Amino acid sequence: MIRQHWYLVQQLARYEVISRYKGSLLGLLWMLVNPLMMLAVYGFVFTLVFNARWPGLIETDQTGFVLVLFSGLIVFSFASEAWTRAPSLLRENPSYVKKVIFPLYVLPIVALAPPLFQAVVSSAILLLGYLILIGPPPAAALLLPLVALIYVVVVLGVSYLLMTLGTFVPDLRHAVGTLMTVLLFVSPVFYPLAAIPAPLQPIVALNPLSFFLETTRALLFDGTPPRFHLWLIAFLGATLCLALGLLAFRKARDAFSDVL
Template sequence: MNPHSPHPSSPGALLGSLRTYRELIYKLARMDVSSRYKGSFLGLGWSFFNPILMLAVYTFVFSFVFNARWGESTSGSRSEFALVLFAGLLVHGFFAEILNRAPALILNNANYVKKVIFPLEILPISSLLAAVFHTGISVVVLVIAFLALNGFLHWTAIFGPVVMLPLAIFSLGCAWFLASLGVYVRDIGQTIGLLTTVLLFMSPVFYPMSILPEAMQWVMLLCNPLTFIIEQARAVMVFGQLPDWGGLALYTAVSLLFMWAGFWFFQRTRKGFGDVL
């Protein structure tokens, strides 16, 4: 295989890579998860302990110190603000983890580029699966905490994975874009770190959309990929509401196009990786 030859970038090629290398993708994702806690005393237990600790801190600070309520509501439970905040944070954390790691994916695996024939396009996929694992642990913590604090669980919580799926598709497209750009533009890693921090405060994580002017709400929905998903995740997980199926369908369609665009860009630009590295 000539590393400088064009690589297939059609949607069929994307599906073919997923099917052909599915076992390798799974193994890489499992190695990614296990290596993160390798040598630590608790091991994978940290993936469960960290969200529990953060949720406990949010509950104490916002429920008992600030006595905060979500939006204009004064009838919510003392822990509602912490649960709503945690739901928004786990959505942002999922997206931020993928974006922050993407620019260094190829740089940290340069041996795959230079020494062996390796399907580089699967590296962002395995990184995505690792992020899915950690976010899944956080979702479990949120569900257990909601049940413990309220004594019941909304049946609409079963739609949580459905709500997160479009964001995962969109994030994969971003990962392919950034993984390629990170090879040629080394500053992209620092830039993305700043961007995800700004995105935390420009998303409705610490505040509800309803407190913003209507025109600003539309701007956030159209320009911020996290806004709609955060609102939907809270709706199904915390407030017991059904998803906006029309909005999810539109978001999914746009995400699929963006994912393929990211894959196309990665495949078209990967032939120069060996020369740069």
């Protein structure tokens, strides 16, 4: 079905990205400024104020810590922005619901465009910093696009579910915003999974973000790919997540117009 409406998806996605900064002096340059500011602030706070160190890095390697931290923030921010917006997608566009010919299923896909574009820009900054401060990435880093693809599928599946539930429960958008703040600190963003007490590690590992955070850092900084069974679990989990999200959307599709 996505092929039938690919042109529509492209146009709406382009509009989503451009309209976000339309009217501002810097325009799309904000997508470059924002991650640089975030990198500078977190680097200052964690390396100079808290004097934090990442386990496994040389104690004096502050630049390495900043890059590791930045990579985790890129991964988390993509899901956070997409999921925070998802519950409001249909409520922001009630006219689309009334139009029988409009393919509502494209809305979560289109909504991924701004955070995905931002993640690409931030990743380019990360790669540039990596090349300057560390050198060429390990060969295992070539697997990062595959990790990103699986991750996008997971985020999209959850977005479908949140969009569906948010249409019937308006307060969900506020709850998700609060939940993402909590998730930022209970996910291994500012610390590795190994730093968590052993009894709690299996619980934190159930967080779907944990695999992608840990795998991204392992591929980029350690050159260590995950074991095959973890790839398989991630692939099957992403497929199941998307299937459940689409199923919930299709089951509730006819009731959207009654609510809105």
